[in-house]
Amino acid sequence: MGDTFARIYEVVRRIPVGYVATYGQVAALAGNRRWARVVGYALHANPDPHGIPCYRVVSRDGKLAPAFAFGGEERQRALLEADGVAFRADGSVDLAHCQWDGF
DNA sequence: GGCGTGACTTATA
């Protein structure tokens, strides 16, 4: 696989329990902020769902991926709630409180 | 090597 995917996966692995990160944020931490789309592509490939918590990556508005491969948004929301992530009334993640700092 | 595609983002109307 290319280095880009490897870096992206590396960043996603660093997301601590109870926090989430946006695609753009992951792209920026991976080295290039314009990889936002590539991040989505990489997570879609998701070669190691056991080590890569792709459910901790959400859109800029805290919206979840509609095409989540492991059971849809319901499943993703359940996993995030299990990690202690706070949700808003509309079902989106409360980024103000749960967005990963990047450390 | 070119072309189309996508789990995105930002800008503009």
Add this chain to the structure above:
DNA sequence: ATATAAGCCACGC
């Protein structure tokens, strides 16, 4: 506030 346009990069054919 929502809708539409453009930019951006890696991957597969």
